[in-house]
Amino acid sequence: MTPLAFEHVFLASQGEPLIEDLDLRLGAGEALVVAGPAGSGKSAVVALAAGLARPEAGTVRLLDGDPADPATGPGLRARAGFAPRAGALLSNLTLADNVALPLRWHRGLGAAAAQAAVEDTYRLMGAEPPPPVQAAYASPDQRELARLARALVLRPPLLVVDEPGAGLDAGVRDELWRLLWRLADEVRCAVLALTVDPGPARALSERVVHLPPRRRTTLRIIRPAP
Amino acid sequence: MSALLTPVDALGRGTISLVSYLVEIAAAVALALRHLLLPGRGGRVAGDVLARQVFFTGVQAVPFVLLLAGLTATALVAQVQVQASGLGAGLGPLLATLLVRELGPLLTALVVIGRSGTAIATELANMRVAGEIDGLAYAGIDPFRYLVVPRLAGMAVALVCLTLVWTAAAVVTGFALARLWLGNAAPPWGAYAESLALAFNLTDPLVVLAKTLVPGLVVAAIACREGLACDDAVTGVPRAASRAVVRSIAAVVIWNVLVTLVAVA
Numbered sequence: 001m002t003p004l005a006f007e008h009v010f011l012a013s014q015g016e017p018l019i020e021d022l023d024l025r026l027g028a029g030e031a032l033v034v035a036g037p038a039g040s041g042k043s044a045v046v047a048l049a050a051g052l053a054r055p056e057a058g059t060v061r062l063l064d065g066d067p068a069d070p071a072t073g074p075g076l077r078a079r080a081g082f083a084p085r086a087g088a089l090l091s092n093l094t095l096a097d098n099v100a101l102p103l104r105w106h107r108g109l110g111a112a113a114a115q116a117a118v119e120d121t122y123r124l125m126g127a128e129p130p131p132p133v134q135a136a137y138a139s140p141d142q143r144e145l146a147r148l149a150r151a152l153v154l155r156p157p158l159l160v161v162d163e164p165g166a167g168l169d170a171g172v173r174d175e176l177w178r179l180l181w182r183l184a185d186e187v188r189c190a191v192l193a194l195t196v197d198p199g200p201a202r203a204l205s206e207r208v209v210h211l212p213p214r215r216r217t218t219l220r221i222i223r224p225a226p
Numbered sequence: 227m228s229a230l231l232t233p234v235d236a237l238g239r240g241t242i243s244l245v246s247y248l249v250e251i252a253a254a255v256a257l258a259l260r261h262l263l264l265p266g267r268g269g270r271v272a273g274d275v276l277a278r279q280v281f282f283t284g285v286q287a288v289p290f291v292l293l294l295a296g297l298t299a300t301a302l303v304a305q306v307q308v309q310a311s312g313l314g315a316g317l318g319p320l321l322a323t324l325l326v327r328e329l330g331p332l333l334t335a336l337v338v339i340g341r342s343g344t345a346i347a348t349e350l351a352n353m354r355v356a357g358e359i360d361g362l363a364y365a366g367i368d369p370f371r372y373l374v375v376p377r378l379a380g381m382a383v384a385l386v387c388l389t390l391v392w393t394a395a396a397v398v399t400g401f402a403l404a405r406l407w408l409g410n411a412a413p414p415w416g417a418y419a420e421s422l423a424l425a426f427n428l429t430d431p432l433v434v435l436a437k438t439l440v441p442g443l444v445v446a447a448i449a450c451r452e453g454l455a456c457d458d459a460v461t462g463v464p465r466a467a468s469r470a471v472v473r474s475i476a477a478v479v480i481w482n483v484l485v486t487l488v489a490v491a
Contacts, residue, residue, distance in 0.1 A: 050364055078366025086364075088357040092349075102365045105268040105372070150365065 001064050003028060003080070003158035003190040004049055009058035011044055018044055022058070024209065028157065031184040031191040033208045035198035042194040046084045046162045049192070050077050063158065078106045081151035081159040081189075085166070091136035095146040098135055103153050121153045124187075125179055140167050148176065152183075158190045159183060165200075174200050251477075254447040258378040261371055268367065272376045279380025283342040284387050291337055291388050295395035298329060303403045322425035325396040327489075331437035332482055334389045335445065338381065339474045343449040346377055347470035350453025351463040359454070374450045382442030389438045397422065433489045437482050444481070445474045 006024040010017070019041045026032055036042050047053035048060050051067025060067060065076045089098040099121065100114035109117065119129045127145055135143060144165065151159055164180060165173030177200045183189045195201060198208050299321070306320060350373060353359050362369045404412040413421065452470040456462040 052360070052363055074366045074368060076366070077364060082364040084360070084364050086357045086360045088361050090353070090358050090361070091356065101271065102367065104271050105365075105367050108267075108270060110270070 001028065001157070002026070002061065003063060004160070004192060005059075005061040006045075006048070007059045007061075009048060009055045009060060011041070011048060011053065011055050013041075013044070019048075019055075026158070026190045026192055028190055029184055029188040031181055032193070033198055033201040034192065034194045035196070035201070035208055036194075037196060042196075043085055043162055045194060046082065046160055047086075049160055050080075050082050050084070078102065078154070079156060081154065081156035083147050083151040083159070083161040083164070085162040089135040089143060089146055089150070092134060094132055094134055095130035095138055095142055096132065099130065099146055099149045099153050102150060106154065117153060118149070121149045124152065125149060126175070141172060144168055144172075144176075148179075155187070156189065158192070160192045160194075162194045164193055164195065166196075170200075177201055251444060251447045251451060254374065254451060255378065255443045257370065258375045258443070258447070261375045262379055266371065268371060272372060275372065276376035276380045279342075279377050280384050282345070283338055283381050284384030287337055287341055287384075287388055288391055290341075291334060291392050292395045294333060294337065295325075295330070295392045296399045298333065299325060299396040299399035300403060302329075303400055303407070307407055319421065319425035321397060321400045322422055322430075325400070326393050326426075327430065327433060328482075328486065330392045330396060331389050331434060331441070332478065334392050334438070335385060335441045335478045335482075336475065338385050338388065338442070339445055339471055339478070342381060342384075343445050343470050343474050344467045346381075346446065346449035347453040347467045348463055350450060351456035351466040354454060354456045355458055355460055355463065369454075374447075374454075377450055378443050378446040381446035382439050385442035385445075386435065386438045389434065393434075429489060433485060436485050441478045441481060444477050448474045448477065 002025060004024070004026040006022045009019060009022040011019040011022075022045070024032070024034075034042060034045060044053060048055060049062060049067065051060070051062065051069070051073040054068050062076045063079055065072050067073045067076050089095070090101070093101070096115060096118050099118045100109075100111075103109050103114045103117055104111075122129050122145070125145065125148065130142060130146055130149075131138075133142070135146065138146070144167070148161065148164070151161065159180070161180065165176040168176070177193075180191050180193055184191045193201060201208060302321070302324060350359075353373075359369050359373075362372060401415060401418050404418070412418075449470040452466040452473070456466040
């Protein structure tokens, strides 16, 4: 199974080309970073991978299925783990309830079993269990950990993270990057991370794809040399 | 466009807009009922949301509904006493007609619109602005099934139950006031209850159910629709709540009048 594949994908935004001829293939247990400045299309890549945006041309395959198909898309998204910038936690639920929600929804777990799974996920991340606060009142660190934990709680074969550790202090951010790479190595989870600053990621992986800043003309995705 | 055609054009566009809105609400109600009847993912989670909705819309509104029912019955009985110079055997049929068949369902629906309709529209609009709806979609959770279906079901159940509470409170208050005003000249409880029962016919439960169950579904559908259709900006939130209230009141009043006309025909 190929967790994620983009083949000659084109996407426009407000009549302007945003992504042109994106070719990207992520194998099982592989880690890849897509780096680019603001407005270069990183969040669009996440939306395309989840099937919540349709490309003008080309194909996107998520876990060997079509994520944009209304019949199969929700199931594929449930099996993968997405941590988008645009997808906020539910503010009226506690951090733990937010993390447990995919478990309870897709697997029908009761509250106690879901709580145990949440604590297990935080242990996997090397973090303490979340405090019993509503997401609306949690600190940025706590919300960022919960955002990642919610994507991991179902132990997906693919994790897509938009701006891991954004807004956190450098130490916490670096720990998060180390966690992502550990997931790819130890849990055989494919990881696609998108970021403005590839510095912390480059220290851990040679495989970085750069999205150039938007220009008047079309954009190109540059693949690094193997 | 000629000045003569402009109002015609506006009328046409308005009619099309209204019809498409009604179809959208009807489709939302139909889809929600389908989700309720067919099992699917997230049943336990949606059940929790439904229970919270019934508690907020129904249980927490009981004190206010009791007060409103008591005051409305007081005003009605007082007017009858002044206008008709006596109550006696006529009180039961009067309460049945005005309070139970008409005012009870309408005023209870207005309470629910004011409390829960605005709350739902505001909550969903805020979730839209904050990106929480997108978060659900990215997690493979159907926002309609998680957010809309339990709210429709919860509000319908709550409105039916609240109307029963209203009815009981109004009937008891009417009796108590009659005894207060007329003393021993007022009918005893047995005669009062009998006159009330005789004033009802077999179709009345169906009429009251139609005036509570359908508005419960429709008010929730309108509130959810307005909240989810909010602009991606904070300024859209109060507009969503305001539209939800106005459109819900119009829908409930029109529907209740139609049911009354059909019932008396």
